[in-house]
Amino acid sequence: MALTKEHIREALSAIAHPAGGDLVARGCVLNIAVCDEHASVRICMTQGNPSEPQPSRDQLAKMGALVDSMVRAAAKEQGIDALGLIVDFVDHQGEVIMKLKGDAKGVARQQNKDDPKTPTPQNNAATGVPGVKHIIAVGAGKGGVGKTTVAVNLAIGLGRKGHAVGLLDGDIYGPSLPTMLGLHSVEQVVLEGALQPFMAHGVKSITMGKLVDAEKPLIWRGPMAHGAFHQLIERTQWGELDYLIIDLPPGTGDVPLTLAQSVQLTGAVVVCTPQRVAQDDAVRASAMFESLGVEVLGVVENMSYFIGDDGKEYDIFGRGGAQQMAQRLNHPFLGAIPINMALRENCDGGKPTHNFDSKTAGGEMLPKALETLVDQLEAQVMLASMGKGSSKPTLTVS
């Protein structure tokens, strides 16, 4: 027995719409996705009537609880007792106006500090950075999936939206920010013992790559790596920042773990390519963050698909794999970045802002994908900030 889209559609057709008819008949159910014991449903309550005002948040929450219980009942009939369910209510532009996430016990379940599922708060030794509102780590289960590329583009995208942004190259073994930001001809300035961040492309940045010989391999033992990382964070004169993005070393070994643990993070972004093996690594990365009590703000699927000269889309690595993984783990999916030659050239050529201009990004697709990522991240940061506290509801609103 397996839960299918049809089972869910049937369950939703039993829910009456306040204006008459049922949710399915009125065309309100825009999308249903099912994968093993995880499902998501996308609903627009005013579908077909753009002039109608959206229901209040209270009404949406009630409708969400109803959807949850009906879908869960359908899942039970198929032998699934613990369904992971995401219900997104969207407006006519497809913007999510409310997101409900439910586990086995339903969307309205509240987590409390005695609940074993509640992540332990981040290590007390973790410190914030004075003047910095949100610190976000970008991690990946393994190298080469585009973690630094995503960190750089998120930082630049946030900067383009008017935020004060810093970017810290925590990938101390293989710092690639000097290349990606085109910092080769500038020197690191130290004023009264404080490292002065580079100001390039609208973002402040700091990297070990400008403090050591770029040609020599960087061999750090655990404590040295930790020390080097702290020097970068604490000795840098960041000033006031809305966001500090940290590009973590890849993997889930001691070094990324210690670094992620040592600074008070708002949350983490996990970068992954769509293949199954990459997903397994990303699942481990996300488990690492959760074990540290760091909220996973979302998953990014990089190298999602390729657009050939013939204009066709090719799903080289099996597009959508990371999205399904995010759904399975109940993490937000921030978006997908296609394999794009302009992106590689712009990043490796130190001109990352070119990714945001259709004339230098090989068309509209890349800038749009990056802007979506940035918007989604902003929304998730806002949610994470709202949810901080000892009892955090699983009911999330966006």
Ligand code: ADP
């Ligand atoms: P990581 O930090 O995970 O090791 P990088 O961000 O350094 O990976 O990316 C590795 C290489 O892949 C870089 O040359 C980068 O420009 C390229 N790359 C990353 N993402 C894409 C993409 N979506 N399309 C094309 N090239 C990409």
